[in-house]
Amino acid sequence: MAGRMVVTGAAGFIGSHLCEALVTRGHHVTGIDCFTDYYDVAQKRANLSALAGEPRFRLIEDSLTRVDLRRVLDDAGVVFHLAAQPGVRKSWGTEFEEYIEHNIRATQMLCEAMKGSGARLVYSSSSSVYGQTAQLPMREDHPTRPQSPYGVTKLAGEALCLLYGANHGLPVVCLRYFTVYGPRQRPDMAFHRFIRAVLSGEPLEVYGSGTQTRDFTFVADAVDANLAASIYAGAATVFNIGGGSRVSLNSVLDLIGRVTGRTPDVRYREPQKGDVMHTLADISLAAREIGYAPRVGIEEGITREVEWLDAKRRGVGI
Numbered sequence: 001m002a003g004r005m006v007v008t009g010a011a012g013f014i015g016s017h018l019c020e021a022l023v024t025r026g027h028h029v030t031g032i033d034c035f036t037d038y039y040d041v042a043q044k045r046a047n048l049s050a051l052a053g054e055p056r057f058r059l060i061e062d063s064l065t066r067v068d069l070r071r072v073l074d075d076a077g078v079v080f081h082l083a084a085q086p087g088v089r090k091s092w093g094t095e096f097e098e099y100i101e102h103n104i105r106a107t108q109m110l111c112e113a114m115k116g117s118g119a120r121l122v123y124s125s126s127s128s129v130y131g132q133t134a135q136l137p138m139r140e141d142h143p144t145r146p147q148s149p150y151g152v153t154k155l156a157g158e159a160l161c162l163l164y165g166a167n168h169g170l171p172v173v174c175l176r177y178f179t180v181y182g183p184r185q186r187p188d189m190a191f192h193r194f195i196r197a198v199l200s201g202e203p204l205e206v207y208g209s210g211t212q213t214r215d216f217t218f219v220a221d222a223v224d225a226n227l228a229a230s231i232y233a234g235a236a237t238v239f240n241i242g243g244g245s246r247v248s249l250n251s252v253l254d255l256i257g258r259v260t261g262r263t264p265d266v267r268y269r270e271p272q273k274g275d276v277m278h279t280l281a282d283i284s285l286a287a288r289e290i291g292y293a294p295r296v297g298i299e300e301g302i303t304r305e306v307e308w309l310d311a312k313r314r315g316v317g318i
């Protein structure tokens with residue numbers, strides 16, 4: 001990977017891990033983040049604390065839709081585009097404006113600025129582009145029928161990236177992550193909510209019966225996928241990035257109980273609109289083309305997230 005690395009959404013859950021991995025490998029990294037209030041901005045600041053004072057890391061606190069992108073892209077070798085308004089459940093109703101702004105408009109502006117820049121683009125997409133598909137495992141060439149407005153905007157972002165790839169020769173890879181978890185996970189995500197409740201002895205809510213299954217991906221594996229995708233020399237394309245196993249929410253709760261030594265106090269609630277019942281990634285294409293192979297299993301991954309949240313709760317670190 002030559003040139004400077006640019007990471008959009010640098011202060012976020014996955015983006016902050018990616019910035020650290022790049023700096024550790026000796027790269028100069030420019031992070032961009034506008035610190036949206038989708039969740040506590042203090043967590044985003046804490047996400048970047050390991051990079052404070054790091055001479056190879058520079059942070060631009062601004063939105064992709066406002067910043068002078070041509071200047072940011074000067075000398076850039078790779079742009080890892082993770083900035084987005086995340087979350088399926090909030091994407092209904094008037095909140096949709098935020099999703100258009102951060103997921104579609106920002107992506108189009110980035111692609112436009114990247115045309116002819118020589119930099120490569122790695123776009124963070126999502127398994128939510130597939131929707132309620134009956135066919136498992138999900139393969140990249142399966143139909144995309146998003147089940148939520150969020151999924152619609154992630155698919156639009158992906159389509160824009162591929163369009164700029166096809167029409168302007170922009171070297172682009174889209175990574176469809178399947179539920180990423182681990183230290184710094186967003187507070188609205190299920191594992192974070194579950195572990196936080198169990199550690200503080202509070203009841204927790206599960207939407208649906210808990211029999212829904214997910215392919216969970218540990219954050220370090222998602223980071224590895226980005227690094228591998230950034231040197232992919234093939235044509236503009238899409239890869240599934242999953243964790244390699246499918247687990248029900250109830251099994252996750254059992255595991256959290258075992259790891260914490262406490263029994264989760266579970267309250268089952270109505271399923272939420274936009275949630276799909278099952279996800280499972282076919283990762284054979286990513287394995288073949290970019291050598292992707294998830295390394296962290298669910299038990300180890302949950303243990304690492306529990307350790308992080310426990311330390312955070314006790315104020316002894318992040």
Ligand SMILES: NC(=O)c1ccc[n+]([C@@H]2O[C@H](COP(=O)([O-])OP(=O)(O)OC[C@H]3O[C@@H](n4cnc5c(N)ncnc54)[C@H](O)[C@@H]3O)[C@@H](O)[C@H]2O)c1
Binds near residue numbers: 106127
């Ligand atoms: N976490 C998951 O399980 C998951 C699954 C599938 C896809 N993804 C995708 O991965 C990416 C990262 O997700 P995450 O969980 O780390 O989310 P996150 O919310 O923690 O990080 C996203 C960051 O982007 C920033 N941002 C948003 N709009 C911006 C803009 N216009 N300009 C600059 N910064 C902006 C936010 O402030 C935030 O810090 C997103 O694109 C998301 O859609 C995540």
